[in-house]
Amino acid sequence: METLNEEINRIKTIMGVLIKEDKMSSIALDKKKQEYMDSGNLEWLEILERFPETLQREIIDERPEGTQESIDEIKNWRLVSNEPIKVPLIDLLDNEENFLAISRTPLKVMEKIRNNPKYKNKLSNIKHISHTDIGKGYGLKPGEIFDPKPDRYFKYAEFDGDTAKPSVMVNDIIHWGQGRFMAALLRGDDYLNVWNIKE
Numbered sequence: 001m002e003t004l005n006e007e008i009n010r011i012k013t014i015m016g017v018l019i020k021e022d023k024m025s026s027i028a029l030d031k032k033k034q035e036y037m038d039s040g041n042l043e044w045l046e047i048l049e050r051f052p053e054t055l056q057r058e059i060i061d062e063r064p065e066g067t068q069e070s071i072d073e074i075k076n077w078r079l080v081s082n083e084p085i086k087v088p089l090i091d092l093l094d095n096e097e098n099f100l101a102i103s104r105t106p107l108k109v110m111e112k113i114r115n116n117p118k119y120k121n122k123l124s125n126i127k128h129i130s131h132t133d134i135g136k137g138y139g140l141k142p143g144e145i146f147d148p149k150p151d152r153y154f155k156y157a158e159f160d161g162d163t164a165k166p167s168v169m170v171n172d173i174i175h176w177g178q179g180r181f182m183a184a185l186l187r188g189d190d191y192l193n194v195w196n197i198k199e
Contacts, residue, residue: 027060029060032060032064043075044070044071045066047071047074051079052079054166055195058195076199077170077197077199078198079196081196084196085193086191086193087196088190088191089190090119092192093123094122095172095173098172098174098181099126101182102123103126103129104146105147105150105153106145106147107128107143109153109186110128130145153179153182153186154186156183157186161184161192161193165177165180165193166195167192167194168194169195174192177194
């Protein structure tokens with residue numbers, strides 16, 4: 001049984017994740033757009049205006065400056081539908097980039113996902129990045145990754161997937177929202193909510 005302090009710390013952790021997950025809602029969209037207009041960044045503003053407001057907030061959260069590099073990255077994006085869709089997680093694992101993203105998570109995360117009976121057949125050949133020539137080339141020690149917040153995946157997995165913001169999928173690859181993708185796999189969900197974008 002948890003002590004009072006342990007329970008308080010657990011609640012603080014969960015609230016921290018909730019605040020982080022909901023930070024997009026707090027983006028003052030009109031203010032940001034005015035900033036882009038005042039700075040003459042009209043191309044970035046035009047790109048943003050093509051998308052629903054919730055996706056605009058995700059884009060601003062990921063690329064707040066609207067640099068030329070960001071413009072080049074997003075200018076050819078086209079939404080397949082104006083609402084997020086549910087994509088079967090098992091189908092996402094057919095894409096090599098999504099498959100490899102799992103190998104770049106902490107070893108304990110990858111192992112838990114790999115051992116889930118729902119995904120076991122698709123992931124039987126997965127190797128952790130630190131056990132590959134690529135990882136060794138970067139100087140990774142066994143089980144090591146480049147992740148400033150390796151505990152986030154299990155924290156995100158404590159939440160109901162139906163309440164998570166949609167990830168951004170570009171050409172069938174999870175582009176943004178990798179933490180949400182991994183949390184869904186950790187929970188053993190059937191689907192992931194995504195903005196379906198083609199480039």
